[in-house]
Amino acid sequence: MKWPKKKLIGRKVMAFGNVDADNLPLVKSLGFGGAVILGDLWNRFNMHTNRDYKDLITHFRKLRRMAE
Numbered sequence: 001m002k003w004p005k006k007k008l009i010g011r012k013v014m015a016f017g018n019v020d021a022d023n024l025p026l027v028k029s030l031g032f033g034g035a036v037i038l039g040d041l042w043n044r045f046n047m048h049t050n051r052d053y054k055d056l057i058t059h060f061r062k063l064r065r066m067a068e
Contacts, residue, residue, distance in 0.1 A: 021059075037063055059064045 019027055020040035026066035027035045040063070045056045 021063060021066065024063065028067065035067060 009031045011031075013033055015027040015030075015032040015035040016040065017036075019035040019037055024035060037060075039058060041056065044059055045053070050056075
């Protein structure tokens with residue numbers, strides 16, 4: 001991937017969209033200040049059928065550890 005010489009990504013820029021456990025290491029390596037995790041969490045839980053949040057919370061904690 002070819003990146004411009006001017007540094008556009010930094011600690012004040014968040015990666016947004018399609019961020020999940022598979023590409024979170026790439027997001028970190030590119031120097032983003034953080035990542036907005038939306039679909040990866042939303043797609044793991046259906047509020048109409050699931051009443052147990054344990055799997056969702058476990059996955060969130062995994063992502064948080066990966067981001068540290």
